[in-house]
Amino acid sequence: MKGSVSETIRSKIKAWYRKNRRDLPWRKTSDPYHIWVSEIILQQTRVSQGIGHYLKFVSRFPDLKTLAAATEEDVLKTWQGMGYYTRARNLYKTAVLITNSYNGIFPGTPEELVKLPGIGSYTAAAIASIAYRYPVPTIDANVIRIIARLYGMQQDIHSVGLKKKIETLTMELLDQENPGEFNQAMMDFGSLQCTPGVPGCSSCPLNQYCKAHLTGMEDKIPMRKEKKKLQHRYFHYLVLTDHGHVWLHKRTGNDIWHSLYEFPLAEMPAGKQPDAESWYKATGIPDIQPEKISKTYRHTLSHQMIHATFYQATIPPGHKQPGDELVRVPVQSIGTYPLPVLIARYLADSGTADYRQKG
Ligand code: SF4
Known part of the structure; x- marks a missing residue:
């Protein structure tokens, strides 16, 4: 041609x-x-x-x-x-x-x-x-x-x-x-x-x-090999509150959502639930017992599907506050932080913050 x-x-x-x-x-x-x-x-x-x-x-x-x-x-x-x-x-x-x-x-x-x-x-x-x-x-x-x-x-x-x-x-x-x-x-x-x-x-x-x-090939061209499989990841977030404040963590490293803020995270294998040890690793606080667990939220990225569950908890009386890696944020200010859409969806659903107006 x-x-x-x-x-x-x-x-x-x-x-x-x-x-x-x-x-x-x-x-x-x-x-x-x-x-x-x-x-x-x-x-x-x-x-x-x-x-x-x-x-x-x-x-x-x-x-x-x-x-x-x-x-x-x-x-x-x-x-x-x-x-x-x-x-x-x-x-x-x-x-x-x-x-x-x-x-x-x-x-x-x-x-x-x-x-x-x-x-x-x-x-x-x-x-x-x-x-x-x-x-x-x-x-x-x-x-x-x-x-x-x-x-x-x-x-x-x-x-x-x-x-x-x-x-x-x-x-x-x-x-x-x-x-x-x-x-x-x-x-x-x-x-x-x-x-x-x-x-x-x-x-x-x-x-x-x-x-x-x-040649009747318009629905077959262009030809492509099978797509790469989605990787499933299971995120368990601790919504740790303390006198009208909540704790956030800034993501770093070579992974999704670099520089965005999230709740303290325990990433677990499929089918495994976090325990007090998992929350200790995420916050530095022992004996955390979540009081309420959310439904599972799903979010698809290009090659990953994130399954996220949110656990509400308060700092046990007499315990120190989390380490320097976490920031303490007034609940009504969460919307001013850059957050993954998945977390924004949870906030909007849960009423943890007046996120719809803020976001
Ligand atoms: S629509 Fe595309 S496939 Fe169909 S005749 Fe036009 S160029 Fe060809």
Whole structure:
């Protein structure tokens, strides 16, 4: 499909986009800051949910300068509800870096952009092409699906060979004059027309060129190996109260929810309940006897499912307070700390804090 066929496909995708494009808030601007924030949000959040989060984020941090002048805790708090907090930490790091080392101006080439924290090749291509009209294609799952179907590619979606071919073909299809708009057209075409599962082939302007459709393979391409299995983890949280205060722990280390706050935690194997020894390890206080146990809350991350249970307890009379690793927080202030959504759900359900209003 070289030469004129590529041109025909390109012009049909552009015509389709003019009629069907989604009206999204970040499409009203070519400011690299706004493009960057939207792309980071969309890395792991659906467009429909991302719109509200994007508007909230840019209303709190309207430009790079405001974001760089904030605290990481403030950024994490604004990010709450979106998960994958590494994205928020990297947004903040990058804002500070651009302010201090790039005179506050976003670099305009993919090569420079990928050097920044949290910006991979896809995000770099999106920012460079949309904000600076740099001729580089954005290759995500949508684009891989469209190209693999159009060209009838039957290799595994994760194979290096397929990736290389797709890079060459998307570069060939790219509209050199307005690469950003063409990349956005491909995103929408993949989300609305050439969808996963059963695509809309009967109304597709490319159906007479598409090898997958012409051979009845559109529901089988792209091909993929089995998905990685979910890891199940069992978190038992101690909601330890003491005269209108509760104890929180800041997560550190190379694990989920880095820098977020949680209750003292006993992580146990499946089917095993925590005992006084488990709570001693989590708090440094012996003889803790929980008075009330919550239902189990489930929360799915990319490769993990967290099963969390909350145990309410008070510090036994005469015992010392927990060690320095825990912070004592007035119950009504919990909502001012960045918390995993799972804990926010428990707080909202339990009435432990007036979390709905605070959060
Ligand atoms: S014909 Fe079907 S499979 Fe082919 S590009 Fe169009 S929607 Fe996708």
